[in-house]
Amino acid sequence: MAETLSLIRPDDWHLHLRDGAMLAGVLPASRHFARAIVMPNLVPPVVTARDAAAYRARILAALPEGQDFTPLMTLYLTEATDPSDVAAAAADGLVTAVKLYPAGATTNSASGVRDIEAVMPVLEKMAEIGLPLCVHGEVTDPEIDIFDREAVFIERVLAPLRQRLPELRVVMEHVTTRDGVDFVREGGSNLGGTLTVHHLILNRNHLLVGGVRPHFYCLPVLKRETHRQALVAAATSGIGRFFLGTDSAPHARATKEAACGCAGVFTAPNALPWLAHVFEAAGALDRLEAFASLNGPAFYRLAPNAERIRLERAGAATPAEVATGAGPVVVFDPGFAPGWHVME
Ligand code: NCD
């Protein structure tokens, strides 16, 4: 049994860093990652190239001394997004992807897309220039049960979009169902899928049995165990189009432990040890590096990082919460130890 693990330094292909009082507090939690796709769902959202440049500057200004981290910026797609603004931002290297939130699907998504037809000119431009579209794949139709929203989104929106614009490079983010896994697996080279650490570990019983656990509440919501198993199979399959996107989504403790608690799990501080735990339990530690460090850069057409990191068994306890200017944020804890620790 190996006592240490050496990996090419990983990247996080879906991360919420927030802004203002919270930003500086949560940035150090992502220090083991070299780069991250930074989500644009601020209030107000990061919609234009100008917004992205300003947000990027705020992130860099808030980075602790010595933290080597490259934020890969995204634009929040709205029905008013200007295709030429997107193209200019991509040409400048300012943005790495555009994010599609169906309006009302999740935290701060009110200005998202209601009608995909309205954004077709932007998507066509992105297909032409090879700029990836990151998709929050859930319908918001109130008639559709929350546990079915991903499968219905595939059927109603994603599959038709892929047929209509096969050249568009699409990342189906935080895949949570077997349906999502199958869709990504059967898609061609222009379709990738990210998987979160918490969806690889938890099922909906963890959220709901023996009391409701607000710190396990996220969107897409946790699914049944058979789906979780499909996610683990995908992550450890060696298929290059599945990669890590933690969707680490910090909210102040008080806003989660509330009558109407926010969705989001703060996994960043301990994401890699948990991931090593999942891969080891699946007998696939040899595939961890591809999932965490190689597949993402390959999809985004970037070079893998040059540095390496090391994990050792057990080691230090992780903090239960992280202090931020917006209040303490509870760190992901499924109730047992990951058994691994990143060596600093
Ligand atoms: C995210 C957030 O808090 O911004 N929440 C979540 O549960 N994942 C939004 C998102 O990615 O859906």
Ligand code: ZN
């Ligand atoms: Zn997210």
